[in-house]
Amino acid sequence: MTFQDLQIDWLKCFVAVVDAGSLSGAAPEVHRSQSAVSMQIKKLEAALECQLLLRGPRQHQLTPQGQILLGYARRMLDLHAETQAAFHGEELKGRIRLGVPDDYAARYLTPVLKRFAPNFGAVEIELYCEQSTSLIPRVKSGDLDLVLVSRDNPRQGTLLFHEPMVWVGEAQFQVWxxxxxxxAVYEDASLAKRSALRxxxxxxxxxxxxxxxxxxxxQIAAVESGLAVAVLTQCSAPPHLEILGSEHHLGPLDPMEVAVLRSRASRGSKAVDSLHALLLRTLRLSVPA
Structure with a gap:
């Protein structure tokens, strides 16, 4: 059986609609009219013989087939951009001051930096690991260029995904x-602390x-030593600690909105442009809620 080849322009329009949430929002991103974007999506759906997007009350939503395609589409567009840069791009230089909490660094930031570093080796990255409550003011003041944080304001940055929160305890102590x-809690302004107390x-x-x-x-040390139970992001919960729930008389927790924020002062930096775009391509809507 012969299958129709997928066109880069189709994939660009598809990802743009997903990121913008609508055809009208995607149109300026791909420099096409709304009707032209719609036509590209229809061609992509015809080639794959399935529906990829559903029109919701406020925005387009992915079908199960669209969710599968999204990961492949981002990777293909990423490789396409890398190929173009290898032959036609100028070497990026400069410095990026990047902030991230400890619990997101290994799980989410490391895979992004592994893809970024081989292609932009002349860019210097300064990494700051602090709590979101410390990083957000620093990016607003221009002290940092980019931060990956838990936000408490929907107007802050670009939403990437929702990170579940979990209660954890040490089984041998049964502190619960x-x-x-x-x-055990973080500082007063911490969203995790607020969620736990609520x-x-x-x-x-x-x-x-x-x-x-x-x-x-x-936090982990307090739990391991039997001092307390704690609330952690699911991605940072060590496998040797027990995840606690209703059977331990502990209620559900609100998930974190994980977002990327960029300083105004970094707007002219092509290096920051590249890393910001890679964070969006790699993490936005590609991590299950």
């Missing part, structure tokens, strides 16, 4: 059986804060 419940309040469960630490390592 104590009353009041001993908990969940306990809704349950009417008594608690006491026995450990404060702004670092992920500190």
């Amino acid at each position: 059986r104590r009353d009041p419940l001993p908990i 969940s306990l309040a809704l349950q009417g469960r008594r608690y006491k804060v026995v450990y404060n630490s702004s670092s992920l390592a500190g």
Whole structure:
């Protein structure tokens, strides 16, 4: 059986619609009219013999087949851009001041940097690992160029995905059986702390804060030593700790909105442009909620 080849322009329009949420929003991104974008999507669907997008009340949504295609499409466009740069692009130089919390660095940032570094070896990256509450003011002031953070304001940056939050405890100590419940928390402004206290309040469960630490390592140490239970992002929860839930009399937690923020001062930097675009292509809507 002979299959129709997929065109780069079709994939560009498809990804643009997903990122913008609508045909009208995607049109200026790909320098086409709304009707032309619609036609490209129809050609792509005809070639793959399936529906990729559903028109929702406010924006287009992916079908299961569209979700499968999205990962491939981003990778193909990424490779296409790398190929173009290898033959026609100028060597990028400069410095990028990048911020990320500890819990997102290994799981989400490392794969992006592995793809970025081989192609832009002349770009110097300064990495700062701090809590989101510290990073957001720094990118707003221009002290940092890019940050990958948990946001509490939908107007901050570009939403990438939702990261689940989980209660964790050490099985051998069974701290979750104590009353009041001993908990380890981040600093006062932390979204994780707010989520934990809100969940306990809704349950009417008594608690006491026995450990404060702004670092992920500190939170894990408190749990491992049997001092407390803690709330962590799912991606950072060590496999040797027990995930706690309703059977431990602990309620659900609100997920984190993970977003990328860029400083105004970095707008003229092609190096920052490239890394920002790679973060969007790699992480936006490609991580399951």
